[in-house]
Amino acid sequence: MGTASTNDLKNGMVLDIDGQLWTVIWFQHHKPGKGNTVVRSKLKHVLTGKVVDRTFNSDTKVETANVDRREMQYLYHDGEAYVFMDTGTYDQLALSDEVVGDAKNFLLESAMATVALHEGNPLFIDLPTSVELEITYTEPGLQGDRSTGGTKPATVETGLQIQVPLFIVTGERVKVDTRDGSYQGRV
Numbered sequence: 001m002g003t004a005s006t007n008d009l010k011n012g013m014v015l016d017i018d019g020q021l022w023t024v025i026w027f028q029h030h031k032p033g034k035g036n037t038v039v040r041s042k043l044k045h046v047l048t049g050k051v052v053d054r055t056f057n058s059d060t061k062v063e064t065a066n067v068d069r070r071e072m073q074y075l076y077h078d079g080e081a082y083v084f085m086d087t088g089t090y091d092q093l094a095l096s097d098e099v100v101g102d103a104k105n106f107l108l109e110s111a112m113a114t115v116a117l118h119e120g121n122p123l124f125i126d127l128p129t130s131v132e133l134e135i136t137y138t139e140p141g142l143q144g145d146r147s148t149g150g151t152k153p154a155t156v157e158t159g160l161q162i163q164v165p166l167f168i169v170t171g172e173r174v175k176v177d178t179r180d181g182s183y184q185g186r187v
Contacts, residue, residue: 002064006039006056014046014118016063017054021046021118029058046123049101068117069126074107082107084115084125095122105160106131106178127178132187133157134173141166151183 004013009027016022022043031037037058044051056062072084072093081094082104093115097104099122103113106127114126138154151163162176164183173187 002066003061004064006060006062007058009039009041009062014065014067014116014123015043016065017043021065021123022052025051046118047098065118067123069114070117072113072115074109074111074113076109077104077107084113087112093122095125099123100125103127103178105158105181106133106176107158108133129179130175130177130184132173133160133176135164135168135170138164138168138170140169 007029009024011024011026013024014021015024022045025042025044027039027041029037030040039056039058039060041054041056042051043054070086070088072086075083075085075092077083078094081096082100084093084095085091086093095115100107101124103125107113108131111131112128116123116126133156135154136157139152141152150166152166152168153161154164154168155161156174156176160176160181162181162183164174168174168183168186175184175187176182177184
């Protein structure tokens with residue numbers, strides 16, 4: 001654990017506030033008309049995913065958590081855990097469903113992800129902002145059917161259902177945003 005000033009906050013920094021770990025999602029220095037400068041922030045609880053707004057006085061000291069981020073390769077899901085391999089040491093690490101969270105919708109075997117560890121305990125995983133997935137099933141698009149705004153549901157190879165344009169067919173590879181599951185284009 002270290003300490004940092006609230007003036008040094010950065011997106012992605014992990015703070016230890018009252019014994020709980022919070023990730024900085026957003027921050028802004030604010031100088032009101034009267035009074036001292038404050039730092040407004042949005043913090044996300046590392047374990048629960050809860051997002052809160054928090055305001056700090058300028059130059060307040062906060063505890064920072066030592067988080068080790070490692071590039072790992074996803075190997076397989078054994079029914080209980082998601083198994084990742086450290087590409088540097090070849091050590092395998094089993095992550096629970098809670099740690100992997102919604103990232104499971106975008107994980108394919110051999111995919112690379114960043115695993116965040118605190119004191120040897122996995123906290124969360126970060127994926128690239130987009131991944132390439134194959135459409136395993138979608139209805140054929142009907143020309144002239146525009147009641148849905150020109151999109152239709154499609155299932156990708158991980159089982160996730162996304163909205164795609166009417167011209168996309170089964171078997172095509174598409175780019176999907178891992179933050180919100182939105183279609184970004186053909187590959």
